[in-house]
Amino acid sequence: MAAKEIFVEVRDLHKSFGTQKVLKGVTAKVYKGETLVLLGGSGGGKSVLMKHFIGLMAPDSGEVIVEGENISGMSERELGKIRRKMGMMFQNSALFDSMTVGQNIAFPLRMGGEKDEQRIERLVDESLEIVRLPGQMGKMPSDLSGGMRKRVALARAIVDRPACVLFDEPHAGLDPITADSIDHLVKDLQANHEMTNVIVTHEMRSVFRIADRVMFLKEGQLYWEGTPEELKAATDPELKNFIEGRSGEDWDA
Numbered sequence: 280m281a282a283k284e285i286f287v288e289v290r291d292l293h294k295s296f297g298t299q300k301v302l303k304g305v306t307a308k309v310y311k312g313e314t315l316v317l318l319g320g321s322g323g324g325k326s327v328l329m330k331h332f333i334g335l336m337a338p339d340s341g342e343v344i345v346e347g348e349n350i351s352g353m354s355e356r357e358l359g360k361i362r363r364k365m366g367m368m369f370q371n372s373a374l375f376d377s378m379t380v381g382q383n384i385a386f387p388l389r390m391g392g393e394k395d396e397q398r399i400e401r402l403v404d405e406s407l408e409i410v411r412l413p414g415q416m417g418k419m420p421s422d423l424s425g426g427m428r429k430r431v432a433l434a435r436a437i438v439d440r441p442a443c444v445l446f447d448e449p450h451a452g453l454d455p456i457t458a459d460s461i462d463h464l465v466k467d468l469q470a471n472h473e474m475t476n477v478i479v480t481h482e483m484r485s486v487f488r489i490a491d492r493v494m495f496l497k498e499g500q501l502y503w504e505g506t507p508e509e510l511k512a513a514t515d516p517e518l519k520n521f522i523e524g525r526s527g528e529d530w531d532a
């Protein structure tokens with residue numbers, strides 16, 4: 280088998296907000312073409328780590344390397360190029376309620392200086408096709424269900440055909456069937472559009488459906504990494520409690 284190519288690598292990342300140390304020396308790799316899931320308790324630093332992958336946050340110390348390029352110290356212009364390799368689907372969809380679906384999806388293209396309206400229209404159309412919402416560009420976000428809003432947010436994240444999509448809790452607030460449709464879209468992006476996916480989620484059913492690899496963050500450090508099969512077989516009480524949804528505290532005491 281060919282050696283796996285690294286898409287993003289972080290080395291010994293440290294990040295604090297005021298006196299709160301959020302990342303305490305995280306070293307991790309994301310491989311091209313994989314679906315990587317980040318797990319861990321609330322506040323463990325998953326979203327903060329993901330924002331470092333895309334250059335939205337800069338570390339206090341440590342390195343972020345995207346396709347072999349160290350992004351620390353890059354100018355905003357150079358960082359812009361790096362960010363275009365990645366699309367991010369934010370928590371709670373973060374759509375602009377005053378804009379139509381089409382305008383929301385086109386937003387990153389226009390912000391990036393795209394002036395070719397035909398190209399914008401084509402990319403918006405294609406993105407809506409990919410997320411299985413063809414022809415919905417004229418709707419307002421308030422007319423859509425939660426699941427459809429997530430799909431629009433995904434269409435916006437992929438509109439510029441990034442090499443990698445970062446998903447911050449794409450399953451939050453969805454019923455199991457709608458969550459399943461998001462999982463199908465994730466696997467479709469990977470299989471048919473050669474995208475690398477990095478996903479923060481708490482939805483264990485989805486983890487076992489979509490992940491090629493799992494990383495478990497705890498208190499700002501990489502506590503464990505492995506395949507979903509290895510996670511299922513894990514005997515570590517911390518991991519077992521997490522996947523089985525147990526608090527680990529003794530409530531009968």
Ligand SMILES: Nc1ncnc2c1ncn2[C@@H]1O[C@H](COP(=O)(O)OP(=O)(O)OP(=O)(O)O)[C@@H](O)[C@H]1O
Nearest residue numbers: 296299301319320321322323324325326327328479
């Ligand atoms: N921009 C910021 N300014 C100050 N504190 C922040 C900022 N971003 C994150 N934090 C803090 O960093 C900690 C980790 O946040 P993060 O969002 O990465 O957690 P998480 O592991 O993704 O958890 P959750 O599952 O709850 O989203 C939290 O205590 C949060 O309040």
